[in-house]
Amino acid sequence: MEQKREPAFVLNGSTIFLMATVCAVSVANLYYIQPLEGQIAATFHVSQNTAGIAAMLTQIGYALGLLLFVPLGDMTERKSVILRMLVVVAAALLVAGWSPNYAVLLVSMFIIGLTTIVPQLIVPYAAQLAQPAQQGKVIGDVMSGLLIGILLSRTFSGIVGDAVGWRVVYFIGGGLMILLVAIVQFGLPKSRVNPQMSYSRLLLSIPGLIKSQRSLRESAWNGFFMFGSFSAFWTSLIFLLETPHFNMGAREAGLFGLAGVSGAIAAPLVGKVADRKNPRYTVGIGIIFSTVAYLFFSAFGFHIWGLIVGVILLDLGNQGGQVSNSARVQALSDENRSRNNTVYMFSYFLGGAAGSFLGTLSFQQLGWYGVCRVGFAFQGLAILTHFLVYRRPEAAA
Numbered sequence: 001m002e003q004k005r006e007p008a009f010v011l012n013g014s015t016i017f018l019m020a021t022v023c024a025v026s027v028a029n030l031y032y033i034q035p036l037e038g039q040i041a042a043t044f045h046v047s048q049n050t051a052g053i054a055a056m057l058t059q060i061g062y063a064l065g066l067l068l069f070v071p072l073g074d075m076t077e078r079k080s081v082i083l084r085m086l087v088v089v090a091a092a093l094l095v096a097g098w099s100p101n102y103a104v105l106l107v108s109m110f111i112i113g114l115t116t117i118v119p120q121l122i123v124p125y126a127a128q129l130a131q132p133a134q135q136g137k138v139i140g141d142v143m144s145g146l147l148i149g150i151l152l153s154r155t156f157s158g159i160v161g162d163a164v165g166w167r168v169v170y171f172i173g174g175g176l177m178i179l180l181v182a183i184v185q186f187g188l189p190k191s192r193v194n195p196q197m198s199y200s201r202l203l204l205s206i207p208g209l210i211k212s213q214r215s216l217r218e219s220a221w222n223g224f225f226m227f228g229s230f231s232a233f234w235t236s237l238i239f240l241l242e243t244p245h246f247n248m249g250a251r252e253a254g255l256f257g258l259a260g261v262s263g264a265i266a267a268p269l270v271g272k273v274a275d276r277k278n279p280r281y282t283v284g285i286g287i288i289f290s291t292v293a294y295l296f297f298s299a300f301g302f303h304i305w306g307l308i309v310g311v312i313l314l315d316l317g318n319q320g321g322q323v324s325n326s327a328r329v330q331a332l333s334d335e336n337r338s339r340n341n342t343v344y345m346f347s348y349f350l351g352g353a354a355g356s357f358l359g360t361l362s363f364q365q366l367g368w369y370g371v372c373r374v375g376f377a378f379q380g381l382a383i384l385t386h387f388l389v390y391r392r393p394e395a396a397a
Contacts, residue, residue: 016138018187019126020145022082023119025176027146028153029089029112030058032173034234035158035253036166037360038242043166044102048239052360054102054109055235059353061113066346070120071202073338078121079190083181089115090177097170118180119146120345124337127330139327147319151257154234158254166250206339213332218390219325219344222283224351225382226290229375230318231352232359233297236371237307239363245302259311279328282320287386289317291379298372322348351378 033040033055041051072081092111099105126142157169210217237256241248293314300306329344330337355378362370 015189016126016141017145018183019122019142022180022184022188023122023142023146024149024152025180026086026089026116026118027149028156029093029116029173029177030062031150031153031234032157032169033058033109035154035238035250036161036169037235038238039161039166039250040105044105046102047364049360049364050102052235052356054106055360056353056357057106057110058113059231059349059356061110062116063113063346063349063353065114065117066120066342066349067203069115069117070342070345071206071339072199073121073124073341074336075199075202077190078125079184079188082118082121082184082188085115085118085121086177086181086184090174090181093170093174093177097167097174099167120341121338123326124330124341128337139330140323143319143323143326147315147322151315154257155254158250158252158257161254162249162251202339206343209336209339210343213340214390215328215332216340216343218280218385219283219329220347221385221389222287222321222382223325223344223348224354225378225385226287226318226321226351227348228351228355228358229290229294229378229382230314231355232362232371232374232378233293233310233314235356236359236363236368239360240301240368240371246304256307256311259308259315279324279331282324283328284386286317286319286321286324287379287382289313289320291317291376291383293317294372294375294379297375298369301368301372 037048037051037055040046040054041048044051069081069085072078089112092108092115096105096108096112099108123139123142123146126138129138157166160169160172210220238250238253240246241253246252290313293310293312296306296310296313301310325344326341329340332340355374358374359371362374366373
């Protein structure tokens with residue numbers, strides 16, 4: 001009964017805006033590195049492929065954090081978990097900026113990923129507070145902040161890194177996390193959760209949720225492949241821009257993030273369409289957009305306009321797919337929201353880590369067209385999963 005009274009008291013426009021802001025600022029930690037890999041490689045005298053390991057470890061750490069910490073939202077108060085994560089990630093960001101060698105940087109990047117799970121605690125909470133008929137819209141509103149954070153983080157880190165060096169980006173990031181501690185402490189309400197099982201039983205229940213929920217499995221596979229192609233592009237873009245063909249750097253790589261803001265702006269609209277029609281329908285549209293993006297990257301990737309058009313399509317496709325899959329996953333069960341979100345986002349970021357690694361490796365071995373091959377491979381598997389493997393309607397959620 002308490003959960004039914006919460007929406008009228010908690011979920012209003014200002015609360016949604018605050019949740020979206022916290023998501024935007026915190027998720028940026030994962031993406032600062034992408035325009036900065038060239039600078040980091042030069043600082044520590046490592047190859048481009050080795051520099052890509054830092055981005056990969058960040059996403060692997062995030063996937064592990066999703067698995068270990070996000071399920072706590074189904075058994076404990078979310079605000080306290082959020083505050084603890086923010087304190088640890090603030091320290092990790094400051095250590096990253098200070099790193100005297102590449103080994104220290106790698107460890108700090110892994111911890112940054114491990115503890116930057118705040119958005120995935122907030123999204124299930126917002127969905128829980130929302131009325132069922134508005135759930136997709138609320139998720140879209142909150143995730144628009146998350147998606148803007150993903151995109152503008154690259155712009156921010158690229159411009160700041162180009163002006164004063166990559167270390168300052170991480171020092172500023174640590175300061176922002178300390179500021180978020182105060183904002184969350186005084187701005188977000190406490191959640192009401194009745195623990196029904198121990199932490200070990202909570203984790204052990206996850207395989208059963210995967211087995212029993214077809215929509216969860218489908219969304220997890222789609223998320224893996226779509227974010228894999230998304231990450232392959234963004235991790236490799238800086239290396240393409242640094243070639244003699246463009247002679248650009250971190251600042252220009254960051255500015256490409258602005259081209260993808262359209263995807264974040266469209267997130268609430270995608271949520272509304274998912275509420276009115278079907279989240280699976282909008283996932284399919286997202287897959288098509290992302291695939292067409294790689295057609296542009298392959299055919300026109302050595303032209304600025306081709307990259308810009310491709311970025312817009314890739315971000316529209318990926319963000320539309322993520323919002324739709326999230327709405328689908330959050331609609332499955334009220335009491336399993338955090339664990340369902342764990343499964344989906346764990347798969348999502350494992351795909352991102354694979355895309356980051358394969359994109360960087362392919363660029364080093366085969367150049368830009370190697371990256372495009374990786375992107376097409378991920379998108380081909382997404383098409384196969386969505387339109388063939390899971391083409392038949394499910395009998396039940």
